[in-house]
Amino acid sequence: MKVLVLNAGSSSIKFQLFEIAGWSVIASGNLSRIGEADALFTFRWQDANGQAQQLDEQQPLPTHHDALERMVAQLHATGALTDLSELKAVGHRVVHGGEAFHQPTLIDDDVIAAIRQVIPLAPLHNPAHLDGILVARELFPGVSQVAVFDTAFHQTMPRTAYRYAIPDYLYREHQVRRYGFHGTSHAYVGQRAATMLGRSFDRTHLITLHLGNGASATAIRNGSSVDTSMGMTPLEGLVMGTRCGDIDPAVLLYLMQHLEMDHAQIDQLLNRHSGLLGLCGVNDMREIHRRIEQGDTKAELALGIFCQRLKKYIGAYTAVLGEVHALVFTGGIGENDAETRARTCAGLERLGIVLDETANRSHAPGERLISHADSPIKVLVIPTNEELEIARQTFEAVGARL
Template sequence: MKILVLNTGSSSVKYRLFDDTATLAKGLVERIGEPGGDAADHEAAMQRVMAEVDLAGLDAVGHRVVHGGTEFAEATVIDDVLVATVERLVPLAPLHNPAALTGIAVARKLLPAVPQVAVFDTAFHQTIPPEGSTYAIDTALTDRWQIRRYGFHGTSHAYVARKTAELLGLPAATAKVITLHLGNGASACAVDGGRSVATSMGMSPLSGLVMGTRCGDIDPTVIFHLHRVAGLPIEEIERSLTRSAGMQGLTGDNDMRTVEHRWQQGDHAATLAIDLYCRRIKEYVGMYLAVLGGADAITFTAGIGEKSPEVRAHSLAGLTALGITIDDPRNTRNAQIISPDGAAVAVCVVPTDEELEIAGQVATVLSR
């Protein structure tokens, strides 16, 4: 099946063309609408993709959509009702859903005869039970304003958990895997038999692990204090916690490679940042071991998870009593399995492939 996967941002379109699992073409149209950019607008960007890529015989287009609320628990064929629902969910993802809607509108206009499918980052986490997705606040507020844990990076967690089970020769239907998606954005997920039962990101991608520019978990009183006592407007606080926090806020740099280098040189700020980053991961691993009642594997993925032996080792150090051990030579060479033979809990490194997962979900929907 020939499927074009589109990830539309506010100023970019990332694309990848598949024939079943084989990649036929991929690329990025960026700085859309900017002086000297690749395209004047999103329609021009899509026209450029169509000019550069052979779309003859295209079977479907798959669109990454960040937020599906509680309305979408799986990939869904796009129609006017779906578009209206995603538009209604814009307040839950004001930076991401509008861009996805633009990509959908342009692709439907330029490829009217080709089925279009939306694949939602949040859909995988719809299996989290109510006690894991509900916040302990006034239910009148919860119901009126759609406040709950939604979770994100769903396509990555789904793909990596399944690939971990395959790697270890475990039945996917029973495997218990803790997946750690560590990139500039980072999240943890507890996967039980292919179903998400807990995840670190919440109503937005701000909570949970420490990230490149996002704070992760903090006491909400920090926001009240900065507003009431420091006199900062809500917009400035939001901007600080999303764009100037995390590793950026702790060290002045959000590139983990640079922070690690400073850490190795004995830099105090970098040392604190790495210690905090890895401790938060360790805390979530412990919590998810409890939620799952034990795990078959802990799997690192995404840019930092796949490429940083130091972060992997530091995050799981001291957990030998829980059956979690890393084999240093395997870890250093980024082997797929970095735990010793016979370890009670396997520790793995599995590259993520969100575009391939999206294409797979599109093919599954259309085969029905």
């Protein structure tokens, strides 16, 4: 039995095909620049001898339908999928489920209508996800399709965490509230952390930090999200690659009144030109470290602001949880950037967070403990695997039918 995971964007599709037995990846890849003359198709698989192979080709792929047809043809050509009957389910990443979806959901016409209804909450993402769902239903008739929502894991937040202090009708009539994102990542690393600690997930209290170009923090109590840094949109919270994170709302009024910026300009400013990019001109943390070594004061400031915001959320979520068993770093920066981890944890010893500098600076791959043996709160590095989490949740959603 096999599960295909799709993550459809406006001009791209990422995919992984899993064998359910052992959850091994049979094939993976991505289709990018869909709609352009030089669309790129990357396909990775293992041949009959178990050797890793990769195909890279450029060709016109006018639509998502054309792109997925090319993917299916390559799955057949390599033997990764000899017949569609082997495919028991397709799992789709969907960024926003609003308040309607608390768990992975079998897709039918009503679910499609509900995803379409919350497009105003995620106008850059949900339309593309719908394109992928509609094409997959056409190409894989009779195969169960499941939507796995980035927001679902955070639907356990209490009202005190997800409501904004604004007039009640804005929530009741317009769904203005905090939703949170990166839910599949936080859920995955949270479960892995509990396993590393020798605890059951439903008896574990964690602070998880997903740090990449997009970044978010989550407080997990007894396996459930009780607070998270992103809000109604992914703009709120931590400093990110190009997003500002938390900001005084009056700044927007100032920009409108004194700089005569309209909503489109402000949207671009805060989402595309702020964060690390706005502070020092680059949003790649590796380049920021290189510039710091060369004496770049703007890069030094950008890193300082990034880590300061992280400290604030760690402190806040320690207070929210009352007891914390582990602090977890994941995402491209969280997994690979020892300096950022060190700066973030520096000075938090009185909270119970004490790093082992040797373990932190080690380049050992995979899951690892980087806190000192005497640290009351364990500090873990856990590579995230959102595709695997989507595959597992997809399997669980259709398990009774497999």
